[in-house]
Amino acid sequence: MNPPHVTLIEVGPRDGLQHESTFLPTQDKIKFIQLLTETGVRYIEVTSFVSPLRIPQLRDHTEVLQGLKPNPQVTYAALVPNLQGFEASFKAGIQAIALFTAASETFNQRNIHCSIAESLERIKPLIPLAKQHHITIRAHISCAVGCPFEGPIPPSKVAQVTEALLQLGVDEISLADTIGVGTPKQILALLAVIQPLMKTTALALHLHDTYGQALVNLFAALEKDVSRFDTAVAGLGGCPYAPHASGNVATEEVLYCL
Numbered sequence: 001m002n003p004p005h006v007t008l009i010e011v012g013p014r015d016g017l018q019h020e021s022t023f024l025p026t027q028d029k030i031k032f033i034q035l036l037t038e039t040g041v042r043y044i045e046v047t048s049f050v051s052p053l054r055i056p057q058l059r060d061h062t063e064v065l066q067g068l069k070p071n072p073q074v075t076y077a078a079l080v081p082n083l084q085g086f087e088a089s090f091k092a093g094i095q096a097i098a099l100f101t102a103a104s105e106t107f108n109q110r111n112i113h114c115s116i117a118e119s120l121e122r123i124k125p126l127i128p129l130a131k132q133h134h135i136t137i138r139a140h141i142s143c144a145v146g147c148p149f150e151g152p153i154p155p156s157k158v159a160q161v162t163e164a165l166l167q168l169g170v171d172e173i174s175l176a177d178t179i180g181v182g183t184p185k186q187i188l189a190l191l192a193v194i195q196p197l198m199k200t201t202a203l204a205l206h207l208h209d210t211y212g213q214a215l216v217n218l219f220a221a222l223e224k225d226v227s228r229f230d231t232a233v234a235g236l237g238g239c240p241y242a243p244h245a246s247g248n249v250a251t252e253e254v255l256y257c258l
Helices: 012-019 026-037 061-067 083-092 105-112 116-123 126-132 155-168 184-197 214-222 251-257
Strands: 007-010 043-048 075-079 096-102 136-142 172-177 203-207 228-231
Touching (some): 007 251, 012 026, 026 061, 043 061, 061 075, 083 126, 096 105, 096 116, 105 116, 105 136, 116 155, 136 155, 155 172, 155 184, 172 184, 172 228, 184 203, 184 214, 203 214
Parallel strands (some): 007 228, 043 075, 075 096, 136 172
16 A cells, blocks of 8 residues: 555544434534544544535534534534535634535536536635635535446546636545445546546545445555545445435444555
8 A cells, every 4th residue: 555644534423424314412413523533533524514404414513513622633624515504614613614516417406406517606705715714625526436317427527527626726625436336447547537637635535335345445546545535433324315325434444454
């Protein structure tokens, strides 16, 4: 394996809990996040500032964020869909934000009811505001390998979205195999197109384990110097708008593999 260090971005409290069928009480969420900070994880996506009508499981985003006892060694991040979501997260004291779009037009329409171009326009005005306040910006590209509605996604399509996000000024891009259909061959083909566009140190992978390929896909990416991965403790997660997708690659399994 080439990278001497690997960074895990824990997404269980956000991407994991948003897919649960029941609402986890706020105090339980806070305790969950506090316990994660004690494991040594240094970056946690703690919640999402999207409409409570869209993701009711995370409707207590402000209460969760303000109820934490911050660990100065941990970065607390939130998913934000637009300027309104950013403003709410900023008032709540967020340190980092994650934006999102997709490489699939159909998935974007099903997920956030707009085209890829429109989603980029939504997030465009909040980027200079985040930079003004020294808030780091990640961007997730959903369906970077396959889409539940369109099938396989060409790497060239992912590259177009990647270039657009880089031009907007995001700090990091996370390529998401949202439905977990990727294989090492597909991951390597995707990286061959994306890595010439950006620094590998600013590139992450977000892998789901629907077909049991998440760990081998991660291993393939390690061979290409990728060293940042989104993981979720206990393999929590899924996507409400991606039928049959399973959870994220489990944090503890990645640790064991490494």
